[in-house]
Amino acid sequence: MSDIDIDADSNTQLLLIAGESTTGKSASLMNIRDQQDWLYLGTEAGKRLPFANKFQEHKITDPYQVHEAFEYGIENPEIKGIIVDSLTFLMDMLESQYILTAADTRSAWGEYQQFFKHMMQVLVPTFNRPVIFTAHTRSDYDESTMRMATAVPIKGALKGTGVEAYFSTTVSTKIMSLKELEPYKSDMLTITEDDKLIDVKNVFQTRHTKKTTGERIRSPIGFFGVNETYTNNDAQMILDHLNKLYNGE
Numbered sequence: 115m116s117d118i119d120i121d122a123d124s125n126t127q128l129l130l131i132a133g134e135s136t137t138g139k140s141a142s143l144m145n146i147r148d149q150q151d152w153l154y155l156g157t158e159a160g161k162r163l164p165f166a167n168k169f170q171e172h173k174i175t176d177p178y179q180v181h182e183a184f185e186y187g188i189e190n191p192e193i194k195g196i197i198v199d200s201l202t203f204l205m206d207m208l209e210s211q212y213i214l215t216a217a218d219t220r221s222a223w224g225e226y227q228q229f230f231k232h233m234m235q236v237l238v239p240t241f242n243r244p245v246i247f248t249a250h251t252r253s254d255y256d257e258s259t260m261r262m263a264t265a266v267p268i269k270g271a272l273k274g275t276g277v278e279a280y281f282s283t284t285v286s287t288k289i290m291s292l293k294e295l296e297p298y299k300s301d302m303l304t305i306t307e308d309d310k311l312i313d314v315k316n317v318f319q320t321r322h323t324k325k326t327t328g329e330r331i332r333s334p335i336g337f338f339g340v341n342e343t344y345t346n347n348d349a350q351m352i353l354d355h356l357n358k359l360y361n362g363e
Contacts, residue, residue, distance in 0.1 A: 126360040127244040129352055130201075130278065131318070132251050132266055132330075133287030138316035139248040140164055140199055142287065142347040151194040153183050157203040169197070177208040177229065184237035195244035201277065202250040205230065205268060223270045230272060234280040244353050249277065251286070253328075264329040278330040283356065285318040286331050287347055295344055302345035302355075317344045318352065334359065 131139050144165045146152060154169035156162075157180075163169075174180060180198060187193040198204060208229055216222035238245050249266040264286075266277045278284050292305060292313050309315040320338040322331055337359060338345075345351065 124282070125239050125242050125245060126282075127195075127353055127356055128238060128281060128283065129244075129246045129349065129356070130249060130266075130281040130284040131246065131287060131349060132249045132278070132284060134251060137287040137289055138347045139250075139287050141316065142318070142349045143167075143197060143199075143246070145348050145350040146195070146197075147350060148194050151192060153187060153193060153196045155180055155183055155196065155198045157198065157200060157207060159203075163199075174204070174207070177204055177211065180204060181229075181233060181237060184233065184241055187241050187243070188237070193243070195246070196241065197246045198248070200248040200250060202266060209269065226269070227271050230268075230277070230280075246349055246353075247281075251329075264326075266330075276330060278332065282332065282334055283337070283352070284330060284332045285320050285345075285352065286326075286329055288317050288319050288344070289314055290317050290344060298341055298344045300339070300341045300345070302342050302351060304346055316347045318347050319344055 131142055133139055141164050143154075143163065144167070146169075149168040150170070152169050154163070154167075154171045155174050156171060157174045157177075160173055163171075172179070172183065184196060187196055205226075208226055213219060213222045213226055251264050252267045253264040268277050292309060292315060295303065295305070295315060295317070303317070305315065319326065319329075319331060320333060321340070321343040322329065323343065337355070
């Protein structure tokens with residue numbers, strides 16, 4: 115495995131789970147350990163998680179409540195992790211509540227960008243414990259490359275770099291047939307009896323393939339082997355993998 119330079123101000127337990135609707139983003143949170151010590155910040159109009167859980171759930175009705183939650187977590191070391199589900203709805207909420215209603219929309223779009231940057235460059239690193247964001251993706255045809263480009267939609271000046279640039283680890287949720295998964299055998303991919311009954315499996319895609327070069331999947335060099343291109347859609351497993359990489363635990 116290649117040596118990786120770690121920025122002292124980075125959060126090495128930061129994960130973006132991105133994908134289309136109903137592909138298993140929220141379900142991938144089911145195996146998070148010590149759920150009672152995690153803040154779950156739901157931004158999607160009160161949508162409930164698809165499994166019984168013990169998270170400290172908070173319904174976000176104002177985007178700045180997310181900043182306040184990070185500040186609370188920073189001040190309280192007993193909080194073991196924070197989940198924002200989803201980043202897409204969070205930024206849409208910011209636009210509808212603070213941008214479209216602003217008297218000076220040009221200045222407001224600058225605040226939109228600073229909201230995101232402050233969260234990612236100040237609050238997330240200062241919290242310095244596991245943080246998971248989910249996000250919806252959109253696919254558009256890119257005429258310059260003549261291929262479909264898939265990314266988390268974002269507006270304003272952030273659109274150029276994309277939100278994925280702020281994450282060192284981004285996985286994509288997919289529903290794959292068991293036949294498609296046959297070449298990928300590893301300890302990180304388990305085919306269950308339930309999977310066999312329906313002949314498909316919800317997975318994380320961790321590396322690019324020839325058909326998915328237009329997606330913004332990313333991870334530290336050497337983090338996933340070729341045989342680990344598809345893994346169980348298990349956020350805790352990815353966090354454990356990150357912890358082993360950076361901390362040897």
